[in-house]
Amino acid sequence: MTGPVLSVRNLATSFRKGQGWSRVVNGISFDVAPRQTVAVVGESGSGKSVTAMSIMRLHNPEKSRVEGQVLLEGRDILALPEAQMRRIRGNDIAMIFQEAMTSLNPLHPIGKQISEAILLHNDCSADEAKQRAVALLDKVRIPSAASRYDDLPFNFSGGMRQRGMIAMALACKPKLLIADEPTTALDVTIQAQILDLIRELQREEGMGVVFITHDMGVVAEIADQVVVMNRGDEVESGSVRDIFFNATQPYTRKLLGAVPRLGSMAGEPLPRKFPEIDGVTGAALERDVMPDTVRHDQPPVLSITGVTTRFTINKGRFGRASGRVHAVENVSFDLMAGETLSIVGESGCGKSTLGKSILRLVKSQEGKALLNGRDLFGLSKSELRSARRDIQMIFQDPFASLDPRQSVGRAIAEPYLAHGMGTEAEAGRVVGDLLEQVGLSADMAQRLPHQFSGGQRQRICIARALALSPKVIVADESVSALDVSVKAQVINLMLDLQAKYGLSYLFISHDMAVVERISHRVAVLYMGEIVEIGPREAIFANPQHPYTKRLLAAVPIPDPDHKRPSKVADVTELRSPIRDLDFAPTRRDYRQIGEGHLVMA
């Protein structure tokens, strides 16, 4: 029996801050055995990525200080001179990163980036390196690998890029692979493929894996050992079953309690808030089911019929139309007052375009969008402006959707004043009131966005959307960028606001577990078309369309005893929605399964 591949002893990392040093990782210790996967979990700012970079010694040596020991097969690599460390990087320890697009050099062909890694650490010819790179691309299941060798990163889809990254990391058969949130930016079905791939390659190559993630579902699926981190401290570590079933630390329990579990809502037709986590004990207190807010007695507040949005692709010297992206194709649904309809699907399925089409932020070619009986698509510019008071939008990135130089009070008051709903003084009162509604305090109005955390900013965006007392809020991936515990809080806030004001939500998301909590009804979008729509309970308990089934099956289950079956061979990618100019979409028929549950035939 051999010893651990990697042994991290009391690792502490500090960054230079002004004249002094500030500790960001504070005494982390763990071992990684061959073929073993150690997951390092924590929320943003917990220091998990800093730990990974410290092991690789990739921090700027002038601005950082790494203490403790990092033993690679017994040798302390923190004590090595940089020239020797360089021979370890990419050779003995390899790393893959979160964003494969930005982590690959955009100007170098993918294949060349892989053979570069081979040539750096092996004594072989360029031709040999190329052959091995092609073999690696084949190994990570890039179709017709040899012909893709000279492709640039932008020719690859997100999942393929991450597979290219993995091929690069495996180029020198490393003893240890550090994966820093490798699937966070990917769709669930692609995530499932990448996780399967890592597991299988680990079995074949016998390497140890350090897997950094914030997603407890992924941890349950892939990890043998778990290290929980919080604000630079190691909170708890142990086997994956110990952590999930016998966690001793409140923080660990809190983290686990906040994880949305798919299927936890079976038998409940109405939305339910995320459980409240006791800050001291970490115990999860399940909340009451929300009251029924849906007004079935009224006509629908928003009624969409046959919305079709296509983008023309222009090519060549004179911008001749060469094809069309069928982003949204003949989509129809009703949204009742007080109802939440979730639009789910993977990136590129057209869900965001659908949201934008309804608000006329992009132009649709066909269809109707009746808001309180008025067709938004038929309104003049000034009519549309006043109609938009009733339908507001919250975006994904709370960092990018607030002006960094505008106080949050101004940001919230802006739509109120722009629509002439009151005077400056009244706006001030409304802002204070709204900030309290979203769980902040009125005196925060003078602050600038950068003084708030991500979750607080999303609350501010919600307050801004509420300023016009809208009937409908389109929430486009509004909680996707937030940590689990913060995500739960924002969803709970949205449910409270719905109960209070009878708001209707069009909740656009790829996160099935969150959708299960918040929705009354769910529509599954695939290649611009609704393939299945129905009551949330029916969709989750009795999915009919193969795509819905695939989507649900790919969601990792945060329970180490119920691992998702591995399906490595399945490398299907979302098909391209680009069609020829003369393409005529087929007429779709829907089959009724149950009350309001329709599936594409």
Added chain:
Amino acid sequence: MLRIVLTRLFDAIPTVLLVLTLVFVSLRLLPGDPALVALGDQATAEQLELFREQTGLNAPIWEQYLTFLRDAVTLDFGTSLITGQPVLDTIARNLPYTLELTFVAVLLGALMGIPFGIFAAVRKNKLPDQSMRVFTLIGYAIPDFYLGALLLLFFGLNLGLFPVIGGGEGFLDRLHHVALPALTLAFVKIAFIGRLTRTALLEVLSKEYVRTARAKGAPERDVLLKHAMRNAMLPVTTGLGLSILATLSGSVAIELVFNRPGLGEMLMSAIAQRDYPMIQGGVIVFALFVVVVNTLVDIGYQIVDPRLRKAA
């Protein structure tokens, strides 16, 4: 590669046509009678009429336009009102001096500015970076004609190391003549390109793919030159293009300071003497030069960035 160059040249045709049209229109819009300007106040009505007949000014406007285009395309710019020589000959005599001045100045600027910028970026906030900052400030602050005069006085007159007049004959002599004026123009170029390289490189060095390159064990030199610098060259290429154009117009003043022949010197005297055909020829050549430089920058882009090649 040849296809890229040909495509780009093809793309430049409409631009050239637009430029020529603008020159034509602006000449017609200028106040005053060209015939009167050409022949002077003393000319009789018959002389004026004869002149208009000979120069085609009586013809309908579209015919004048077509003639103008034909002349421009065949590089027939007419004859100078002052010397009576073909404008093309004068331009052909002066153009090489301006081109060599611009070329040497930009070459110096790039060859010194880019390494300076790399050095400053790698040693950010250290002595090389600080010195670069001071140098940039001086480079931007000193007007080039003043710097030119200083260099001329010191190296040319006091030390007698460089000629103070003319453009020189033969390769070495011309190089000797172009050294001081090129250095003058290069001074601000070095500051500009150095600064641009530093900013672009610092931006690229913070990118994740640079971290990836380090993570696979690439030595720092490879990281810098193979991974970072190629990406940083994109904004630098644009800067170089702008820089060439700025040098071209900057050369007007420098040619006067150093008493060098060249387009600038030629245009200045043509304007002073109201030599319209000469001005027109000079403006067209300048405009064509701008188009050529832009085309070169476009081609440079495609060399640096393979994504553009695939898209084309």
